[in-house]
Amino acid sequence: MIDDFAKEYLHRELRELREAMLWKLDGLCEYDIRRPLTSTGTNLLGLVKHLSVWESRYFGEVFDRPFPEPLPRWDDAGEPGTDMWAAEDETREEIIDRYRRVWVHSDATISVLAVDSPGYVPWWPRPHVKLFNVLVHMLAETSRHAGHADILREQLDNSTGTTANSADRPYDAAFWEARRAKIERVAKAAVGEIQPAGPAGIQNDGL
Template structure:
């Protein structure tokens, strides 16, 4: 039995439909954690971690956008390419940390809207891109591999979104008891 999935203007089948469905599911769970939150709640820490629901949505948006560009342009698209990830300068570390933080001037609705736009672009890309294309990764302590295919990059987006949806769920439960599932 073949899987079929309709994106904005494209019908995906087989592996592409499966990748799209997995990505759609984990995005749903991340967005669900933000449901009915105020901006103050979305920027509230509920654990010893610096993470917040709004900050996680902001980070996942930036992460998906960066990997989207990696799938198209390879290593050159990595925003921090050229930075020594093993010895990052303070300003680079600060910029990376801000990616996880919902700033006082940011609104949850705006973060969710930007996330939706990035997701739409990834979905359009998934419909057309060659999944077999392989790109070199930048040297960094969090990469075990040296190269990823577009397929592997999509799987990474799914994994990272799922991981952060779990983080957001813990934060949300600590805020007001709402759970994503169960």
């Protein structure tokens, strides 16, 4: 049936993205997985912590199957967003292991319920949902943060790729500098700051 196919397809994609999120932490030191790499503080371990909290809620309380462990707060009025970074007393292993336990709980919910089983998301404008809606939402949420993790990891050591089995071929610094310089030249040429390279490869910067 198409419903069973849709549920299994979305579930499989979610499983792959979860693994990709954890792969982005592999081989990095404790500081690098925790430190903020954007102006808003985005960091790798915080993304994993955030996903563990919200996946537990979406496949837990939304379907009256609450995750059976205490979770980090997400709604602290005094310091909002604490689900997006790891406190100094929260270990890497603790956060990763909890994420994996959330997977087990979520997978049980997904397996036992039909794709059109009803749920209730009180923080949504239209709170009455089906398992299908939540699967799509959680897949989109995990995919978005996996994209964030791609960029953060690239900033740290230039490693790229979507999964451990399809990591991009590593290039040396000279290759990436040449690639970046080429894209920069093209961007400037597109807005008229410089002329594209002529036949002899000589740039006319127009200055």
